[in-house]
Amino acid sequence: MSNQKNDFSKWYIDTIQKADLMDYTPVRGCIAFKPDGYEIWEHIQDEMNKRFKETGHRNAYFPMLIPESFFEKEKDHIEGFSPELPWVTEAAGEKLEERLALRPTSETMIGHLYSDWIKSYRDLPVLINQWANVFRWEKKTLPFIRTSEFLWQEGHTAHVDEDEARAETMQMLNIYKEVVEELLAIPVYDGQKTPSERFAGAVDTYSIEAMMKDGKAVQAGTSHYLGTKFAEAFDIKYLTKENRHEFVHTTSWGTSTRLIGSVIMVHGDEQGLVLPPRVAPTQVVLIPVGPWKKNPAIMERLDAIFKELKAKDIRVRLDDSDQSPGYKFNEWELKGVPVRVELGPRDLENEQALMKARDADEKVAVDLSNLVESIEQELQTMQTRLLEKARAFREEHSHTHIDTLDELKKHIADSVDNSEIPGWILAGWCGDDECEEHVKEETKFTTRNIPFNPPAEKSTCINCGKDSKHTVWFARAY
């Protein structure tokens, strides 16, 4: 196992492969999601679906292929996406009359259909979500985080007016924040993107941003208020109660399989994955130790515990393979299983088992009489503890006292000298694109978002020193 601290990228790549989450494929930038990787996504899907449905959304499915002419209808949109599109040009032995793009996102196809589906205020709001594969043919790829094909959900809603559409935009951002924090134990800052980082075609883009263990940021979810831009491009009008024709106001919002990568980069350690119990494919592993094969009472007891945990819908595995206990401990630690239970002849005599949380240093002895309760308890505690640890890590690497570009450069240089991660900095910004661009050129720090609840308010622009309009998170980002 490579060293997480010294070479984070290598650690990440090694870990996700050894832990059997993914594999590379011969198609550039496209990975295979193996069952342990895909199941993390399934748990995310379940939780998102629950919350989407509770807030009145329904799932649908739209064509993956999008005619070239559709993209051209919204000029920011085509400018933003055209450099990354793969194209179908032939099918069934014939050249197509019009090229078809593999969707990078579905605003255009959905805009085209909504213009037909929406006629009157009675048809509004339209609250639809889609789970789908999307394509962005990017130069630099990284498994889960940035792949040519990835899986995501994209919500597309239409509303009578700006207020309602903006409320929807915020509601969905908030659901993302809750799911990412509660399910993935990843603390995030919610806030607004600067204009240069906006979604191509949006009026306003909001994001949740998470800090990885190398201090870099991952944009973990975005929610866009699209105004009437796509409504105008695709002529989505409705008849108001007062019998006027008005453009609808639309939103879109998305989260993707990069969340799988994030959960690994936030919680993993030198031994491998550390998975929050709520998304771990295996939550508990039971391992017989000592001369257990000569002692059938061990497996009998473990079988009983296994069944009891199963009955409580806990995802449990019993590892009775021929490998040594030490091998098994390493294997299941690598896979990030939250709780390990060991039972050997001496433990059984004492009517106890040893329990170890994946992120704890020590095993603890637990009476067999309340082992199942202790496991349940530990799964809950660990879920909270991982969030707290990640929050503490983030606070430690969030810097709020850097006010100028020179200070930032010195901070970065010092970090390199001390083998520390530079982390994030909270700084003032005058609102000028050029100041933002200059910071990026000089430091590779980009604006992450303008947080709704910044830990401090900064008064001067980090680049030009003028009065700041916004307090912004700057960081290197995936």
Added chain:
Amino acid sequence: MSNQKNDFSKWYIDTIQKADLMDYTPVRGCIAFKPDGYEIWEHIQDEMNKRFKETGHRNAYFPMLIPESFFEKEKDHIEGFSPELPWVTEAAGEKLEERLALRPTSETMIGHLYSDWIKSYRDLPVLINQWANVFRWEKKTLPFIRTSEFLWQEGHTAHVDEDEARAETMQMLNIYKEVVEELLAIPVYDGQKTPSERFAGAVDTYSIEAMMKDGKAVQAGTSHYLGTKFAEAFDIKYLTKENRHEFVHTTSWGTSTRLIGSVIMVHGDEQGLVLPPRVAPTQVVLIPVGPWKKNPAIMERLDAIFKELKAKDIRVRLDDSDQSPGYKFNEWELKGVPVRVELGPRDLENEQALMKARDADEKVAVDLSNLVESIEQELQTMQTRLLEKARAFREEHSHTHIDTLDELKKHIADSVDNSEIPGWILAGWCGDDECEEHVKEETKFTTRNIPFNPPAEKSTCINCGKDSKHTVWFARAY
């Protein structure tokens, strides 16, 4: 509403659009699955996933784009699929070195990866399923039943030997039969496909076949024993316990969104959809009738019933819109909602409501005191009743006394004369491809499958009159 009996195709197309299940799109043969259509698929997915997981399968996700060279490795496979493939030839502004096909199925990509994942008998069996979009650029399309892009699940398993792989093939066919009969209330015949109807690259293909209301057949699911064909093409070998290298035996099996089309064509009637309760997006609709607006007690009572049904996880809607009751009745019948409940002032006085099952002729009065129980009961009864009705319909239109091609031709001519559907015929077949082909040319009746449990055994080939090797279902098919 067009007439189901006189023009089944038009009835189908009209109904699925009016009932808001789908919409056409500007991309040839690609439809949009609207929420009410997609939700039927979600219920199918839930049930399939439950059964796949119970039998030890896990989900994964593989790249959608498949290099051209992969297809060429298995000659039957490329022959079968190449006429229908769409190709990506450019991406991000550059021409690709090798064309990439939009997957029609994933045996080749998965074969390539399994050759890497499988090393030893300890790695077997591999039991993986994928939910994905697939593409077959076919000339003639029909919403849900045959579309250029469709959604499906494809299972891909690898085993130590033929016995185990064949047992898997049968297990999955059986799961399909159970889900289609129990969830969709569609009776099917399970059996083996003839060689000419086999999956491209399979040793043996098995299917479940369902009869639509126009007498045509839909292949509702297939399960393939692939032998070592793909293992040889992609070099998937494992080390046996005895230290020998052997090819694995693989299977694949799939069901698709054509099941949505099937459920409509099996149960729908002149008034529109008739949805089996277990897959209906809305299972119960509550409708206030009479002068209910002047009588707030009506809505209070309906609200209470609504909440009680919700608490029991019944998918219920309360229609308090301004439309007339008659309009609402038609609307919800069109959408196939299984149970309708009406409550008006006079009903309330009598402490009763009127309940109507979608497929019943009459409303029944039910005491409000046990309305919820009656609804639950009716949902269960209707689920069973729809299956029985579909079975009775199928028996009525299954013909077992046609022994020669001339008799079949006469049967078809008589059907046309009497405005009846020709249905299916059970006939003997000598096993010769040419006999099968001749029947098809003369009658458009194709072999559906060789049923495991035919209602009779037929002794002579329908075409050549020689001894039959198999008793086969012949029918026109979608």
